[in-house]
Amino acid sequence: MKFRVDRDVLADAVAWVARSLPSRPSLPVLAGMLIDARDGELLLSGFDYETSARVQVPAEVTSEGSALVSGRLLADISRSLPAQPVDLTADGGKVVVTCRSARFTVQTLPVEDYPELPEMPTASGIVKGDVFANAVSQVAVAAGRDDMLPVLTGVRIEIEGSAVTLAATDRYRLAVREFSWTPEKPDLSATALVPARVLADTAKAFASGSDVTIALAVPGSGTGEGLVGFAGISGGTMRRTTTRLLDGEFPKYRTLFPPEQQTVARVETAPLVESLKRVALVAERNTPIRLTLGDGQATLEAGSSDEAQASESIEAAIEGESLTIGFNPQYLLDGLGALEAPVAQFSFTQPTRPAVLTGLAAADAEPNTDYRYLLMPVRLQN
Amino acid sequence: MRSKPSILHLDLDAFFAAVEQRDKPSLRGKPVIVGGLGPRGVVSTASYEARAFGVRSAMRMAEARARCPHAAYLSGRFAAYRMTSRAVMAALRELSPLVEPVSFDEAYVDLAAGDLGDLSTTTAVEHIADAIRARTFEVSGGLTASVGAGTSKLIAKIASDLRKPDGRLVVAAGTEAEFLHPMPVSRIPGVGPATGDRLRRIGVHTVGELARVGVSELVAALGQAHGQALARLAQAEDDRPVVAERESKSISVEDTFDHDIADPRLLQMIVDRLASRVCERLARERLSGRTVTVKIRLFDFSTHTRSTTLAGPTDDVRVVTRLARQLLTDVDTSAGARLLGVGVSGLADWVQDDLFTSVVDDADNDAGAPGELAIGGTPENLVSGTPDAAPRLWSPGADVVHTTYGQGWVWGAGRGRVTVRFETSSSGPGPVRTFAGDDPDLAAYTPLTWKDPS
Structure with a gap:
């Protein structure tokens, strides 16, 4: 194996594959990155039995072949090389990397022990990279991080024809985002539960590219069952990733949204976030903040009389009954941040019932229901 | 040390046994022993009639049985004790806002914090103490208490102890030594x-x-x-103040078993019951907690604890039960466990409710403490799908209700039969009847009051 590749292209591609490599591999070979050189291109792959990543980059290949080297080391090396063409040569049990006068000799791992990467399921549809990245980031913020409840560490993807719904919840808040895409078949109907962290990383990586192809295996089709694949062009290279779907049933969430509301409040998002951050300074360890709505004002309070207290009021347009409700300040901040809208609308039924947060383009606009953030309040005991 | 005997200590006499005698008229004037009835049990409380035979609290139950074989041996009804204790504590708070309950049957009262007039003479304090004893008798349905008062907690406690039962002693300031x-x-x-x-x-x-x-x-x-x-x-130097609420760092309950238990289903059932007891205590103290801990002592006395922390505090019995069950499976109990405990720590005075558990029918929140009803009665409710695997447990002294005969208590049980005495605090001694252990007309229940409903 012998090839020459552009330094930036290599560094970028290697860094992307290396991200999905396990930091503590269960088998030594899984720390490796597979380099495959053939026919004018280079294929770099990583796999940890959960997530696979593969990137295709152009290269001047003088001798075809493959080698397995430590992915982390290759990433460190390629990142620090000067901006000159890089030559890679496999030589016996070693790979030699040269760039200008820098020369690295790296031991290889046995290629024959490396597992075969899962096959990409067949494409289900296409979505714009930025739309997808934005939607995923709005939803993933609500996903759980508790490994004791693996189902909640995932983002639920529901596809009905050209409509895609993403949902995630950690039991305390739920984020739901709807967007449209171009399905391969107009009557496609499918659901999947994708690990939120992987999905967020993947979507971010494809944000700058034009289109992302999502590939969801149809149950019973054989290839790629239990997997979801994403493919797209990014940084001028073709990137593909697959990840194993999570097992288990995502909770039924549509009925959680209250059918009616008693109080609706509209507040400018940015001043509310600033005020919330200030008041939350005295809410240690995410102790609740209290939000009181009434008389054209939203008043935030936090803290306890035996430590420190804070309060601040900002203008709010309130319809319906006055109300006082408690929230975990971080959950509220997460929701307000994810709205990505200048005006936030809160819909409440009771102080013990979940509140719905939606965004508006302006104070007098209709709420944008593509994105809804449902937040369970904190019950204040006294 | 204060200059006036303004700290009062109240101790209910033979509390558990006295509640039993109140609710079981046939046991009045007879030796009653409440405690763990299994082979490893110890006496919690003995009535004064039983104390005459040398039975003491903390004595091994086997020794108590040897000393006083004809006593009534009861396993205790904590719901009834708690209810009675609450009534007494509430009466004390009418007198002074500063009441420090030490346990179900014992409390300190800071008389100086109440509006009680002159406390400088022993006679004045004696009047207050007598009024407290009379009020306690009234609100508890006839229980007696011993009351001591003095210039410190130490003196008040020793004074009440000296006059047990049903007595009163006020130690004048300056006479402590x-x-x-x-x-x-x-x-x-x-x-x-x-x-x-x-x-x-x-x-x-x-x-x-x-x-x-x-x-x-x-x-x-x-x-x-x-x-x-x-x-x-x-030197009688004791400056400890009376503290109304003691801040607790954790709330936990545990059970030691009569025999080592290896059956995973039974262990899970016990964990469920402990979890509901913990949540009941959380609710009572208006607290919530973030960390759930399970303690397991195995047959060889090795003790294992496992814990998990939630993102936000909860007081929801379903959440605590779910986590406690998961934690239980982390420890290999196949060789038998002798003790299980469930605790909640990281306490807070607010609750981060869960989106999903909150949608479950509110009616079952209103039903009070789930699981509590099952303590003396019908554990099969907790093990779904195996209705006939676990025999109903009728523990001696437990409250039951029969569709025809009304309220009564378990007099004895065994060999698939249960004997019930039908009487209540207001009925006078009642008749005894025996039923099959699985008689559908007979059910365990937790009375909401000991008072006559009429």
Whole structure:
């Protein structure tokens, strides 16, 4: 194996594959990155039995072949090389990397022990990279991080024809985002539960590219069952990733949204976030903040009389009954941040019932229901 | 130390046994012993009739049975004790806002915090103490209490102890040393048999002798902390304030079993029950917690604890039960467990409710504490799908209700049969009947009051 590749292209591609490599591999070979050189291109792959990543980059290949080297080391090396063409040569049990006068000799791992990467399921549809990245980031913020409840560490993807719904919840808040895409078949109907962290990383990586192809295996089709694949062009290279779907049933969430509301409040998002951050300074360890709505004002309070207290009021347009409700300040901040809208609308039924947060383009606009953030309040005991 | 005898200590006499005698008229005037009835059980409370036979609390149940074979042996009804205790504590709070419950049957009251007029004479305080005893009798349905008052918690506690049962003693300010010094050292709380032995070895038998021994000698005999504390108490120096609410760091309950249990289904059932008891206590104290801990002591006395922390505090029995069940499976109990405990820590006074558990029908929140009803009664409710695998447990003394005969209590059970005496606090001694253990007309229940509903 012998090839020459552009330094930036290599560094970028290697860094992307290396991200999905396990930091503590269960088998030594899984720390490796597979380099495959053939026919004018280079294929770099990583796999940890959960997530696979593969990137295709152009290269001047003088001798075809493959080698397995430590992915982390290759990433460190390629990142620090000067901006000159890089030559890679496999030589016996070693790979030699040269760039200008820098020369690295790296031991290889046995290629024959490396597992075969899962096959990409067949494409289900296409979505714009930025739309997808934005939607995923709005939803993933609500996903759980508790490994004791693996189902909640995932983002639920529901596809009905050209409509895609993403949902995630950690039991305390739920984020739901709807967007449209171009399905391969107009009557496609499918659901999947994708690990939120992987999905967020993947979507971010494809944000700058034009289109992302999502590939969801149809149950019973054989290839790629239990997997979801994403493919797209990014940084001028073709990137593909697959990840194993999570097992288990995502909770039924549509009925959680209250059918009616008693109080609706509209507040400018940015001043509310600033005020919330200030008041939350005295809410240690995410102790609740209290939000009181009434008389054209939203008043935030936090803290306890035996430590420190804070309060601040900002203008709010309130319809319906006055109300006082408690929230975990971080959950509220997460929701307000994810709205990505200048005006936030809160819909409440009771102080013990979940509140719905939606965004508006302006104070007098209709709420944008593509994105809804449902937040369970904190019950204040006294 | 205060200048007036304004700290009062109230101790309900033989509390558990007295509640049983109140609710079971046929046991009045007879020896009653409440405690763990299994082979490893100990006596919680013995009625004064049983104490005459030498039965004491903390005695092994086997010894109690040998000393007083004809007593009524009951396993205890904590819902009834708690209810009665609450009524008494509430009556004390009417008197002064500063009430420090020490346990179900014991509390300190800071009379100076209430609007009670002159407290400088013993006669004035004696009047208050008598009024408290009369009020306690009234609100508890006929329970007697012993009351002591003095210038410190120590004096108040010893005074109530001296006049047990059904008595009252107020120790005048300035007479503390005179009062304490003739007493045996064992009267001082915290001086048990071990400390008593060590003190005897240095020639100390009475509090007066204790007061004359130097601090250094006490520290040498008992260690730094204990020695210094005792030296102060011997001089009647005690500044501990009456604290209305003690801040607890965790809430936990545990059960030791009569026999090691290896059956995973049974262990899970016990964990469920412990979880609901913990949540009941959380609810009562208006607290919530973030960390759930399960404690498991195996057959070989090795103790294992496993815990998990939620993102936000909860007081939801379903959440605590779910986590406790998961934690239980982390420890290999296949060789048998002898103790299980469930605790909640990271306490807060607010609750981060869960989106999903909150949608479950609110009606079952209103039903009170799920699981509590099953304690003496029908564990099969908790093990779905195996209705006939676990026999119904009728524990002696437990409250039951029969569709025809009404309210009563389990007089005895065994060989698939259960004997019930049908009587209540207001009925007078009632008749005894025997049923099949699985009689559908008979059910365990938790009375909401001991008072006559009419």
